[in-house]
Amino acid sequence: xxxxxxxxxxxxxxxxxxxxxxxxxxxxxxxxxxxxxxxxxxxxxxxxxxxxxxxxxxxxxxxxxxxxxxxxxxxxxxxxxxxxxxxxxxxxxxxxxxxxxxxxxxxxxxxxxxxxxxxxxxxxxxxxxxxxxxxxxxxxxxxxxxxxxxxxx
Numbered sequence: 001x002x003x004x005x006x007x008x009x010x011x012x013x014x015x016x017x018x019x020x021x022x023x024x025x026x027x028x029x030x031x032x033x034x035x036x037x038x039x040x041x042x043x044x045x046x047x048x049x050x051x052x053x054x055x056x057x058x059x060x061x062x063x064x065x066x067x068x069x070x071x072x073x074x075x076x077x078x079x080x081x082x083x084x085x086x087x088x089x090x091x092x093x094x095x096x097x098x099x100x101x102x103x104x105x106x107x108x109x110x111x112x113x114x115x116x117x118x119x120x121x122x123x124x125x126x127x128x129x130x131x132x133x134x135x136x137x138x139x140x141x142x143x144x145x146x147x148x149x150x151x152x153x
Contacts (some may be wrong), residue, residue: 044135046094051130051137051150053091054083058115058141058148061085064119072117076101083114093130100129103141121146 004042023145038094058074064087065072071072084090093099101114103126125143129136 011063047097047130047132047135048137050091050093050097051139054128054130055139055148055150057083057085057089057091058139060089061087061115062121062146062148063124065119066121069119071119073113074115074117075113078112094132095130097130100131102127102129115141115144 061072061074064122074083074085077084077090078081080090081093081095085092101112103115103124114128123146124142125139126139126141128139130139131137136152140149140151141147142149
C-alpha cells in the first residue's frame with residue numbers, strides 16, 4: 001500500500017475563511033435587528049415621535065384658526081386612540097402610551113375636546129402628557145398666547 005501524500009491544496013480547503021465568517025455574522029446581525037424592531041411596545045423614540053406629531057398638530061390648528069378667522073379645535077378620539085384636528089389631521093397614539101390631559105372638559109360629536117384655538121391666536125389652554133415606563137413628554141398650550149411648547153419633565 002503506497003503512503004498517502006497530503007498536498008497543500010487540501011490543507012487550504014479545511015475550515016472557514018474570514019470573509020465567510022463575516023458573512024455569517026452579518027446575517028445574524030440583520031436577523032437580530034429585524035427581531036428587535038418587530039417586538040411590540042413603545043420605546044423612547046416612539047413616545048417622542050407621538051409627542052412631536054401632537055405638538056405639530058396643535059400648531060397647525062392654531063395657524064388655521066388665525067388664517068381662517070374661525071375657532072378650531074383638537075379633540076381626542078378614545079376608541080381610535082388618536083388626536084383629531086378640525087382639518088381632519090390625525091395623530092395616532094401607541095397602545096402602551098398613557099395620555100393625561102389637563103384642559104377643557106367638553107364633548108362634541110362623540111369626542112373629548114383637548115384644546116380650542118381662537119381667531120386671535122389665543123387658546124383654551126391645555127397640558128397633554130404622553131408617558132411610557134418612565135419616559136414622559138408634555139405638550140403645553142398657553143391659554144393667553146396659544147403658543148405650543150414641548151417639554152420633557
